[in-house]
Amino acid sequence: xxxxxxxxxxxxxxxxxxxxxxxxxxxxxxxxxxxxxxxxxxxxxxxxxxxxxxxxxxxxxxxxxxxxxxxxxxxxxxxxxxxxxxxxxxxxxxxxxxxxxxxxxxxxxxxxxxxxxxxxxxxxxxxxxxx
Amino acid sequence: xxxxxxxxxxxxxxxxxxxxxxxxxxxxxxxxxxxxxxxxxxxxxxxxxxxxxxxxxxxxxxxxxxxxxxxxxxxxxxxxxxxxxxxxxxxxxxxxxxxxxxxxxxxxxxxxxxxxxxxxxxxxxxxxxxx
DNA sequence: TAGGTGTACTAATATCCTTAATACACTTTC
DNA sequence: GAAAGTGTATTAAGGATATTAGTACACCTA
Numbered sequence: 001x002x003x004x005x006x007x008x009x010x011x012x013x014x015x016x017x018x019x020x021x022x023x024x025x026x027x028x029x030x031x032x033x034x035x036x037x038x039x040x041x042x043x044x045x046x047x048x049x050x051x052x053x054x055x056x057x058x059x060x061x062x063x064x065x066x067x068x069x070x071x072x073x074x075x076x077x078x079x080x081x082x083x084x085x086x087x088x089x090x091x092x093x094x095x096x097x098x099x100x101x102x103x104x105x106x107x108x109x110x111x112x113x114x115x116x117x118x119x120x121x122x123x124x125x126x127x128x129x130x131x
Numbered sequence: 132x133x134x135x136x137x138x139x140x141x142x143x144x145x146x147x148x149x150x151x152x153x154x155x156x157x158x159x160x161x162x163x164x165x166x167x168x169x170x171x172x173x174x175x176x177x178x179x180x181x182x183x184x185x186x187x188x189x190x191x192x193x194x195x196x197x198x199x200x201x202x203x204x205x206x207x208x209x210x211x212x213x214x215x216x217x218x219x220x221x222x223x224x225x226x227x228x229x230x231x232x233x234x235x236x237x238x239x240x241x242x243x244x245x246x247x248x249x250x251x252x253x254x255x256x257x258x259x260x261x262x
Numbered sequence: 263t264a265g266g267t268g269t270a271c272t273a274a275t276a277t278c279c280t281t282a283a284t285a286c287a288c289t290t291t292c
Numbered sequence: 293g294a295a296a297g298t299g300t301a302t303t304a305a306g307g308a309t310a311t312t313a314g315t316a317c318a319c320c321t322a
Contacts (some may be wrong), residue, residue, distance in 0.1 A: 012310055017283095023228075026235040038267060049312045054269070065236075071267045071320030081238035088237035092244070095230035096251045097154075098221050104157040105196075106219035107212035110252055113223070117248055120227045121241055144280060161269030169298060180281045185300070211304045 002037065002045055013048055017056035022065060025076060025125055032078045036066065039074075133176050144179055148187035153196060157255055163209045167197065170205075187214060252256065 003020045005013060024030040036042075039057065043050040057074050060066045068074045082088050105115045136144060137216045155161040167173075170188065174181040191197045198227055199205040213219050234244045 002309090014310080022232050022236070026232045039269090040267085050268095051313090052311060057268080059168075066266060069320085070269080070318070073267060077222075079238075082236060083238045085237065088233060091233045092230050092237060092247060095226050095233060095253055096248050099226035099230065099248075099254070100252050100255050101153050101157045102219060102222045102226060104255070105153070105210075105213060106216065106223060107210075107214045108223075110249075112254070114245060115247060116223060117227050117230075117245060118241075120224055121231050121244070121256075124228070124231050124235070125241075145279080170300090171298085182282085183280060188278090188299080199299060200289085201287070201300080204289095245295060 002042065004047075005046060013046075013052050014056040014059070017042075017053065018060055021056075021060055023124075025065065025079075028126065030076050032076050034076045036074045036076070133173065136177060136179075144177075144183050145187040145190070147190055148173075152187075152191055154255075156196065161207050161226075161256065163207050165207045167205045167207070210220065 003017055005016060007029050011019070021030065021036070030036075030108065036057070037045070039050050039053045043053045046053075057068060059067065061068055061074075064077055064080075067077050099113070101116075108116075134148055136147060140147065142150070152167070158259065161167075167188070168176070170181050170184045174184045177184070188199060189195065192199055192205075195208055195211075198208050199207050230244070230248075239247070
């Protein structure tokens with residue numbers, strides 16, 4: 001239930017934590033109301049500063065991913081549909097756009113790119129085959 | 132044939148230039164052997180430092196997107212298939228993974244995500260409908 | 263009360279981004 | 293050859309961000 005640091009990455013530590021929490025939620029490895037490690041616990045385990053962990057948790061709360069309760073800890077939020085949130089849609093399109101550009105330079109076809117997306121999707125969802 | 136700065140973005144100026152050059156190549160708005168604006172020309176037009184433009188061009192050359200010729204200028208490289216380049220494939224998967232995670236929070240289905248990818252793809256390629 | 267929670271604050275350091283000014287090597291044109 | 297245009301290299305400075313360190317506070321639970 002902890003995270004790992006990629007020292008080769010240019011991404012800040014607090015963003016690496018954010019990314020991994022979101023990824024684990026999407027994968028179902030973290031479920032609503034589940035408790036995250038405390039700030040001090042996680043910081044000492046990752047050998048980083050408590051402030052850095054706190055910064056990550058605060059940003060996750062700002063995004064609605066987690067909820068913090070003073071004196072008790074931080075917990076995964078209940079998932080609410082946000083299909084009407086234009087910001088989320090824009091973020092998806094932005095990521096897909098980057099993928100399409102990289103795909104252009106890689107030289108794969110449109111079909112192959114879609115197949116790749118399906119692969120990544122199934123790795124994430126654990127091969128549930130609805131829709 | 133110039134680029135625009137998004138002051139709201141946290142992305143560094145030189146990365147915004149890189150992104151836009153790659154996007155224009157993928158869209159076919161920049162073609163092989165076409166000449167880019169000179170470092171001084173672009174920097175004065177964008178009202179930024181020549182060093183910043185130079186940094187963007189050097190990174191683009193490192194990625195094989197452009198070629199610089201001393202005393203002549205910088206030009207778009209000929210496109211070569213890189214389907215065997217594992218780095219490119221990894222970059223694509225990474226972008227797709229981010230899209231899938233965002234898609235999880237947005238609450239769209241797998242079908243809808245694939246449809247979104249097709250939309251973005253066609254916006255890029257100008258609706259050529261092969262494969 | 264004791265120990266665990268998240269939070270706030272100030273200070274210091276390191277790294278990155280950007281600008282500035284100058285100089286050099288190369289190519290093309292006249 | 294001279295002039296003007298190319299990309300590049302260098303040093304210096306300022307600003308923003310990321311990270312660490314140390315301390316203190318407010319809250320909850322046992």
